[in-house]
């Protein structure tokens with residue numbers, strides 16, 4: 001067990017290297033440094049909904065007969081897991097999460113792929129069946145979007161089914177590089193991607209709003225989002241200048257990205273990944289990329305909508321979340337102080353005492369706007385964390401942005 005903290009919440013913050021080396025160190029941090037902030041960020045000590053990581057704890061999770069359970073891929077890379085996760089979050093259901101490691105071996109008691117859900121005693125194993133079932137679940141919070149609106153449900157299913165026609169055919173199956181490569185390893189040709197983007201744009205043009213089925217988010221958006229999200233970052237890395245968010249070429253697709261980021265609070269607040277992470281996942285995939293390593297890193301300017309109104313809506317009524325993305329980033333760091341310091345030490349980011357100091361430097365940057373450059377150690381740890389963190393695995397897009405944007 002690499003993690004030092006005894007609280008299960010620490011398990012939600014998983015640094016990339018956490019699986020490779022067990023770490024046993026004795027920390028002797030100055031306990032007063034971060035305590036101040038713990039008091040000022042009370043959400044950081046409120047218990048969170050259960051997120052149980054089977055890679056760290058392979059024994060069966062505690063059963064929760066009353067709540068739905070979502071089994072999803074642990075790194076946040078699997079687009080089908082993202083569909084189910086987004087639906088659970090949109091419906092604001094009280095649920096448990098069990099993380100499954102598709103790369104390092106699933107626990108012996110788990111069979112099948114990800115995602116899966118247990119809802120009222122039924123095991124559901126297909127992402128869109130999960131979306132449909134959770135939409136109808138009685139335990140959801142009121143005033144959440146209806147993913148299959150009665151007057152439009154035929155339309156919703158139809159738009160979902162078009163996905164198969166519009167996305168490139170004969171691509172190499174891969175959850176880390178979905179619909180990107182041919183079986184030989186070469187990227188799908190630019191023209192084929194362009195056709196996909198054109199047809200997606202046409203589909204969006206036909207509706208009476210910015211979403212796939214009109215003015216409100218539905219299951220159609222949930223079904224398409226994980227793939228379009230990755231495309232926005234990954235296509236420019238494969239073909240120079242091929243930007244799905246290009247307003248001139250695909251205006252309605254560009255509006256859809258904005259609508260998802262500006263009008264669907266759960267999406268940018270928790271479920272959406274970020275450019276740095278999707279680029280890194282693509283690099284890890286590591287085969288057949290036409291573009292060189294450096295070009296890949298520079299590609300895909302970080303385009304994003306204005307999500308400022310999303311966080312308050314997402315955090316409302318959830319005591320375990322902080323008041324703003326900046327404070328949430330700080331609270332996440334605070335909750336995971338032990339593992340972060342251990343990780344920083346293990347990887348030579350900083351020595352023990354200064355890592356503690358560095359961490360409080362970052363936190364005061366986030367909470368009080370203190371400039372990072374006041375502490376050399378804080379700058380070092382910040383660079384280290386920005387490279388290490390994986391979004392949405394470790395925190396949501398908005399808190400991650402706040403952390404990455406820190407100067």
Ligand SMILES: *[C@@H]1O[C@H](CO)[C@@H](O)[C@H](O)[C@H]1NC(C)=O
Nearest residue numbers: 204205207208209210251252
């Ligand atoms: C499609 O894009 C055009 C150009 O930005 C815009 O005027 C129109 O309202 C959009 N249509 C829909 C349905 O979003």
